[in-house]
Amino acid sequence: xxxxxxxxxxxxxxxxxxxxGLNVQWGLTGLVNLxxxxxxxxxxxxxxxxAVGGAPLVFAWPAAVGLATAAGAGLAMVALRLREDYLAxxxxxxxxxxxxxxxxxxxxxxxxxxxxxxxxxxxARFAGHxxxxxxxxxxxxxALVYAALExxxxxxFGRVLRAIREDEIVAAVAGKPVFRFKVQAFALxxxxxxxxxxxxxxxxxxxxxxxxxxxxxxxxxxxLILGGSGNNRGALLGSLVLLGLLEGSRFAKDVIPxxxxxxxxxxxxxxxxxxxxxxxxxxxxxxxxEQPGSD
Amino acid sequence: xxxMTRRELxxxxxxxxxxxxxxxxxxxxxxxxxxxxxxxxxxxxxxSYGPDMQRSxxxxxxRINKAGGINARPIQLFHEDDQTNAEAGVRAARKLIxxxxxxxxxxxxxxxVTLAVKPLCVEARVFVIGVSGAxxxxxxxxxxxxxxxxxxxNLQGRMYAKFAVSKKEWKRVAYMALxxxxxxxxxxAFTGVLKAAGxxxxxxLIYEDKKPSYRSEVTRVLATNPDLIMLEGYTPxxxxxxxxxxxxxxxxxxxxxSFAINAKFIEGVGAEVAEGIWNMxxxxxxxxxxxxxxxxxxxxxxQSPYAPQAWDQMTxxxxxxxxxxxxxxxxVIKDNLRTVSNPPGTVVxxxxxxxxxxxxxxxxxxxxxxxxxDFDQIGDILSAPFSVQQVRKGKSELVMIINP
Numbered sequence: 001x002x003x004x005x006x007x008x009x010x011x012x013x014x015x016x017x018x019x020x021g022l023n024v025q026w027g028l029t030g031l032v033n034l035x036x037x038x039x040x041x042x043x044x045x046x047x048x049x050x051a052v053g054g055a056p057l058v059f060a061w062p063a064a065v066g067l068a069t070a071a072g073a074g075l076a077m078v079a080l081r082l083r084e085d086y087l088a089x090x091x092x093x094x095x096x097x098x099x100x101x102x103x104x105x106x107x108x109x110x111x112x113x114x115x116x117x118x119x120x121x122x123x124a125r126f127a128g129h130x131x132x133x134x135x136x137x138x139x140x141x142x143a144l145v146y147a148a149l150e151x152x153x154x155x156x157f158g159r160v161l162r163a164i165r166e167d168e169i170v171a172a173v174a175g176k177p178v179f180r181f182k183v184q185a186f187a188l189x190x191x192x193x194x195x196x197x198x199x200x201x202x203x204x205x206x207x208x209x210x211x212x213x214x215x216x217x218x219x220x221x222x223x224l225i226l227g228g229s230g231n232n233r234g235a236l237l238g239s240l241v242l243l244g245l246l247e248g249s250r251f252a253k254d255v256i257p258x259x260x261x262x263x264x265x266x267x268x269x270x271x272x273x274x275x276x277x278x279x280x281x282x283x284x285x286x287x288x289x290e291q292p293g294s295d
Numbered sequence: 296x297x298x299m300t301r302r303e304l305x306x307x308x309x310x311x312x313x314x315x316x317x318x319x320x321x322x323x324x325x326x327x328x329x330x331x332x333x334x335x336x337x338x339x340x341x342x343s344y345g346p347d348m349q350r351s352x353x354x355x356x357x358r359i360n361k362a363g364g365i366n367a368r369p370i371q372l373f374h375e376d377d378q379t380n381a382e383a384g385v386r387a388a389r390k391l392i393x394x395x396x397x398x399x400x401x402x403x404x405x406x407x408v409t410l411a412v413k414p415l416c417v418e419a420r421v422f423v424i425g426v427s428g429a430x431x432x433x434x435x436x437x438x439x440x441x442x443x444x445x446x447x448x449n450l451q452g453r454m455y456a457k458f459a460v461s462k463k464e465w466k467r468v469a470y471m472a473l474x475x476x477x478x479x480x481x482x483x484a485f486t487g488v489l490k491a492a493g494x495x496x497x498x499x500l501i502y503e504d505k506k507p508s509y510r511s512e513v514t515r516v517l518a519t520n521p522d523l524i525m526l527e528g529y530t531p532x533x534x535x536x537x538x539x540x541x542x543x544x545x546x547x548x549x550x551x552x553s554f555a556i557n558a559k560f561i562e563g564v565g566a567e568v569a570e571g572i573w574n575m576x577x578x579x580x581x582x583x584x585x586x587x588x589x590x591x592x593x594x595x596x597x598q599s600p601y602a603p604q605a606w607d608q609m610t611x612x613x614x615x616x617x618x619x620x621x622x623x624x625x626x627v628i629k630d631n632l633r634t635v636s637n638p639p640g641t642v643v644x645x646x647x648x649x650x651x652x653x654x655x656x657x658x659x660x661x662x663x664x665x666x667x668x669d670f671d672q673i674g675d676i677l678s679a680p681f682s683v684q685q686v687r688k689g690k691s692e693l694v695m696i697i698n699p
Binding site: 001002003004007008011100103104106111112113114116117204205206208210211246247250254265266268269 | 337338373375376378380381382385386387389390392393394407410411413414429431435474475476478479501503
């Protein structure tokens with residue numbers, strides 16, 4: 001049971017990072033990014049391919065975060081002239097374009113086969129209880145990112161982002177270079193998603209393109225809205241609750257006897273859906289709403 | 296006010312979590328039954344195959360338990376849905392391994408899922424047997440904990456080619472495949488054999504999933520004037536493709552895997568479009584006593600080639616455990632798999648017969664519903680007969696069986 005909980009906690013940590021990244025973009029700055037999974041994939045693939053190719057992780061990991069950040073900045077430069085619905089469509093499209101690239105450019109990405117046998121950091125040293133070590137690693141990264149983002153949110157930079165979210169014309173009139181701030185926020189969120197991708201790839205030791213389907217982006221949105229967008233603690237809680245629902249319902253079917261086969265799987269998804277709908281009706285702002293004036 | 300409700304909510308969800316997980320904790324502690332997990336796709340792209348596979352496994356276990364279990368220990372099954380998704384598969388596998396303490400996971404389907412759960416199963420010394428086709432599944436250092444009853448893509452490609460060569464009128468062949476982990480390696484094996492036999496490969500094209508129309512792909516391939524189009528895909532894309540090929544007034548033949556050209560395919564395109572399409576797959580051994588027992592126990596099972604394989608996987612795992620007589624573990628299964636599946640030994644077709652002979656200290660060689668089930672060193676099936684069928688008046692009819 002401990003090993004199982006460790007595995008789930010590790011995956012919660014990865015999802016929490018993704019949600020924190022999206023919170024910078026949507027929660028703080030109001031930028032709709034339906035392609036969060038794209039930067040997750042950039043981080044995962046860059047690190048995986050470099051590591052499998054023999055690069056040391058101290059080089060592969062910063063390179064992966066750097067490339068994810070650059071991809072975010074690049075997309076933002078092109079797409080942020082658009083707003084709301086149009087931005088949503090462009091980011092969604094970017095995610096699919098990237099997935100198809102990963103699937104078809106086999107010379108670089110190994111195509112549909114995926115990248116196997118990704119090295120796991122310090123595996124030999126922590127051989128006996130490696131999963132616990134990895135969980136600790138993930139939790140440390142989450143804690144550092146969380147602390148940094150909390151600082152950022154309260155800083156003048158964070159205040160500008162929130163001002164842009166509320167009304168970007170007002171922010172522009174106040175003399176803020178709105179476009180530059182938006183690009184920075186988008187790139188920062190993308191970099192955090194890339195970091196999540198790294199941890200994901202080296203945990204599973206295997207990545208393939210269909211892990212990065214558009215619905216994964218929607219799961220990140222679910223976690224953020226569930227937890228409370230704009231609030232970093234909400235982002236953490238949202239990820240925990242979402243995976244808790246997905247995993248908790250797994251045990252429900254071991255108990256309820258008349259659910260068999262396909263019915264189990266369907267019931268699991270219905271249960272998750274119902275809980276989400278109820279939460280949204282009861283707490284539309286999320287479990288932990290953003291506190292006004294909390295800086 | 297808001298803080299109160301939040302606390303209540305947290306309390307409620309925490310309690311619910313505990314209550315839900317309690318029975319699993321209890322069942323993991325009971326020592327007597329041997330826990331075995333299934334990891335079939337019940338939802339997602341594989342959702343049309345997983346339920347039949349799971350049903351097969353359940354039917355085998357019912358028989359084993361009725362016959363007194365493995366060395367007087369019953370099997371307890373735990374089912375998880377991999378959602379045809381690698382990450383969901385990993386979470387499900389972790390639950391099976393860590394909470395249910397399974398010694399084996401049977402009937403994985405998608406190659407991506409098998410590849411993703413492979414490292415953690417090898418590390419936890421849990422035996423995995425599935426139907427995934429990609430070559431990388433059995434490659435690498437897995438210490439014998441991985442095996443599969445599905446022929447690897449190389450063998451499949453060569454068998455399809457063998458049939459295509461036997462049809463003398465097919466002089467020009469085009470290969471079209473859905474982008475999957477096996478599209479490339481299947482194509483290489485298939486076109487390799489054909490070229491060696493003097494057949495011209497007019498075009499080789501890998502296409503994307505979920506396109507509303509394949510007009511441009513079909514136009515390109517038909518411009519090369521093939522006598523046969525080898526269409527390697529799944530049902531949904533094959534439906535769109537077959538309609539577009541028909542609309543383009545193609546007069547030649549089409550060959551495809553039977554798992555794509557199933558009843559749903561024929562319903563989707565209509566009998567007229569489907570008429571004459573050749574399809575092949577790993578043949579169940581229709582005459583084998585194991586297949587007869589299987590088809591009596593799993594009435595709908597003969598609709599997919601995976602259900603008989605799931606039947607054999609569960610039987611093999613049980614026989615390997617029975618051969619050990621001592622503790623039940625993944626290591627015991629991988630050490631004994633080839634002892635009970637490969638020659639030499641008395642040929643047996645069911646767990647009951649095999650377990651009886653093992654009890655008398657004899658060697659056995661299990662011949663299953665899906666084939667002879669003989670494994671090589673890396674866990675691949677050594678040989679398998681293939682069935683050739685053709686759609687005639689809205690139904691796939693068996694034409695012949697090809698042996699390697």
